[in-house]
Amino acid sequence: MKFPYSEKVLEHFRNPRNVGKIEDPDGKGLEGSPACGDMVAVYIKVEPETKVIEDVKFESYGCASNIATGSVITELAKGKTLEEAKKITWKQASEELGGLPPIKAHCSVLAVEGLRAAIRDYEEKHGLVAEREETTPEVVRRRLKHVMNPLTGLDIIRTELILKTTVEDGVIRVVVDLPSDHQFASAIKEDITEKLGSLWDVERVEVVFTA
Amino acid sequence: MTYLDNSACTRLDERVFEAMKPYFFDTYAVATSEFGYSMGIEAKEGLEQAREGIASRLGADPGEIVFTSGSTESSNMALKGVVAALKEKKGKHIIVSKIEDFPVLNTAKALEKQGFDVTFLEVDPEGFVNLDELEKAITDETILISVQQGNQEIGTVQDLKAVSEICEAKDVLLHTDATHSFTRLPLDVKELPVDLVTTAAHTIHGPRGIGALYIREGTPIHKFMDGGFQESNRRAGVENIPGAVGFAKAAELVTPEETRKLQAMRDRVIEQALAEIPRVTLNGSREKRLPQNANLTFHYVEGESITLHMDMRGFALSTGSACFSRSLEASHVIMGIGGDHERAHGSVRFTFGRYNSMEDADAVIDAMSEVVARLRVISPLVEK
Numbered sequence: 005m006k007f008p009y010s011e012k013v014l015e016h017f018r019n020p021r022n023v024g025k026i027e028d029p030d031g032k033g034l035e036g037s038p039a040c041g042d043m044v045a046v047y048i049k050v051e052p053e054t055k056v057i058e059d060v061k062f063e064s065y066g067c068a069s070n071i072a073t074g075s076v077i078t079e080l081a082k083g084k085t086l087e088e089a090k091k092i093t094w095k096q097a098s099e100e101l102g103g104l105p106p107i108k109a110h111c112s113v114l115a116v117e118g119l120r121a122a123i124r125d126y127e128e129k130h131g132l133v134a135e136r137e138e139t140t141p142e143v144v145r146r147r148l149k150h151v152m153n154p155l156t157g158l159d160i161i162r163t164e165l166i167l168k169t170t171v172e173d174g175v176i177r178v179v180v181d182l183p184s185d186h187q188f189a190s191a192i193k194e195d196i197t198e199k200l201g202s203l204w205d206v207e208r209v210e211v212v213f214t215a
Numbered sequence: 216m217t218y219l220d221n222s223a224c225t226r227l228d229e230r231v232f233e234a235m236k237p238y239f240f241d242t243y244a245v246a247t248s249e250f251g252y253s254m255g256i257e258a259k260e261g262l263e264q265a266r267e268g269i270a271s272r273l274g275a276d277p278g279e280i281v282f283t284s285g286s287t288e289s290s291n292m293a294l295k296g297v298v299a300a301l302k303e304k305k306g307k308h309i310i311v312s313k314i315e316d317f318p319v320l321n322t323a324k325a326l327e328k329q330g331f332d333v334t335f336l337e338v339d340p341e342g343f344v345n346l347d348e349l350e351k352a353i354t355d356e357t358i359l360i361s362v363q364q365g366n367q368e369i370g371t372v373q374d375l376k377a378v379s380e381i382c383e384a385k386d387v388l389l390h391t392d393a394t395h396s397f398t399r400l401p402l403d404v405k406e407l408p409v410d411l412v413t414t415a416a417h418t419i420h421g422p423r424g425i426g427a428l429y430i431r432e433g434t435p436i437h438k439f440m441d442g443g444f445q446e447s448n449r450r451a452g453v454e455n456i457p458g459a460v461g462f463a464k465a466a467e468l469v470t471p472e473e474t475r476k477l478q479a480m481r482d483r484v485i486e487q488a489l490a491e492i493p494r495v496t497l498n499g500s501r502e503k504r505l506p507q508n509a510n511l512t513f514h515y516v517e518g519e520s521i522t523l524h525m526d527m528r529g530f531a532l533s534t535g536s537a538c539f540s541r542s543l544e545a546s547h548v549i550m551g552i553g554g555d556h557e558r559a560h561g562s563v564r565f566t567f568g569r570y571n572s573m574e575d576a577d578a579v580i581d582a583m584s585e586v587v588a589r590l591r592v593i594s595p596l597v598e599k
Contacts, residue, residue, distance in 0.1 A: 063595035067519035
């Protein structure tokens with residue numbers, strides 16, 4: 005029997021660590037949605053002086069790689085300062101798990117984003133964040149680095165799948181270098197819309213395919 | 216391993232294998248004409264007997280059966296062959312239900328790209344085609360309607376009689392994909408005015424790589440693969456005689472008694488799941504469904520996690536979750552019956568076959584109950 009998952013992934017999937025909610029958390033992050041198929045909630049307790057994450061818990065509605073990454077990310081974050089925890093990457097989590105299948109990058113990256121969202125939530129509540137920035141094509145491209153190309157497991161910017169991005173009057177237009185009937189066209193479109201739709205000054209996201 | 220994915224593929228029956236064997240090792244020639252050599256003539260006899268076997272299960276004439284490589288090819292041949300024959304003469308409009316399996320659905324989409332006009336017919340929350348909508352969708356240009364007999368995922372069995380009557384009255388050809396219902400449900404082409412029927416062996420403990428298309432005599436259809444003159448010049452390529460023989464044997468072995476057993480397992484799973492596990496929804500119709508199929512959504516949890524946990528407990532199941540699919544898309548069937556992503560992601564299909572027992576049905580629900588409870592503990596969608 006050969007799963008595409010490492011033993012470590014399966015172990016975390018079977019026995020996820022730090023599962024559940026924290027009552028009255030200092031920071032909470034929720035990433036994904038039932039619509040995109042995966043959802044992760046991360047709760048943190050922060051020591052106010054040292055800014056060390058004293059406790060962290062997660063909940064997952066998702067596939068095995070989502071659950072395993074959620075589990076491992078809590079292990080990585082516990083005991084770290086917010087600044088240190090912010091720097092935890094998907095790559096680190098993946099390495100810690102002995103590798104993840106590229107096609108599952110999307111599901112597992114959510115856990116990392118959940119942790120970051122919880123930290124951001126803490127920072128916002130404590131007045132530690134700068135002003136909101138205006139959405140520009142650069143901001144869009146930065147966000148799109150979190151959208152995975154399921155064929156490679158690398159993001160769609162790095163794999164040069166995005167031909168063009170424009171921002172005009174609250175409407176973002178993204179041109180994707182794929183035919184509209186490509187196997188992953190709908191999945192990528194959904195992912196892009198979800199990543200950009202939440203930007204504060206964006207009203208609509210248009211994803212256009214080249215053929 | 217308790218295998219409950221019998222609509223994907225089934226274990227071959229030994230009796231089928233034994234029937235096929237001589238056509239691999241002894242009578243391995245191609246089917247020759249009666250002026251050929253004796254091994255080829257004998258092979259031809261085997262092929263024609265197999266054809267009679269399949270024909271008899273449909274109430275068809277043997278001459279109306281064309282062997283193919285399976286249901287994908289059968290449905291491709293039916294749709295592409297008929298539109299090629301009629302596009303100049305009658306029109307360029309076809310109608311398919313939106314919950315058809317991929318061979319029909321994606322063939323229809325491919326035809327749409329080529330300039331055909333395709334209506335994807337809506338279905339109701341149980342998956343039934345709306346007959347009024349069907350009737351309204353038919354125009355003078357409509358050449359073919361394709362409505363399956365039983366759904367691959369949610370098991371809903373269409374009222375083919377009503378569909379066929381509409382088609383007959385409006386003089387439109389009807390194709391039905393019977394991949395999951397062939398031999399399990401009645402389908403007699405003498406009683407039902409259906410023009411084309413897709414069948415396959417892999418769902419009834421026959422070999423994979425063999426299927427058949429029933430083509431009512433006189434149906435306008437063009438050959439869709441170019442090559443030799445096999446199958447009365449309707450399907451090119453060296454005939455898969457061992458496959459055809461195996462298919463006929465597999466069809467012969469399906470009995471109403473066995474089908475009733477599968478139905479009892481199906482009912483057990485549906486009833487037990489609804490009774491024992493909270494927040495479960497049955498997908499498809501309770502009454503008019505394939506005898507081997509149960510499909511349930513376990514809310515707040517994701518299907519790939521369920522199937523992986525179930526696999527670790529020794530059960531093979533499939534799900535309509537995006538994570539499980541090759542395209543990362545949620546089941547078009549669950550979405551088609553008005554379900555949302557959450558309903559698709561938590562959907563699990565249980566399909567029974569000859570080698571399952573009532574104990575399997577009980578055991579799978581016990582295991583499901585445990586797995587679902589476990590996953591709900593970690594789900595943010597559950598209020599705790």
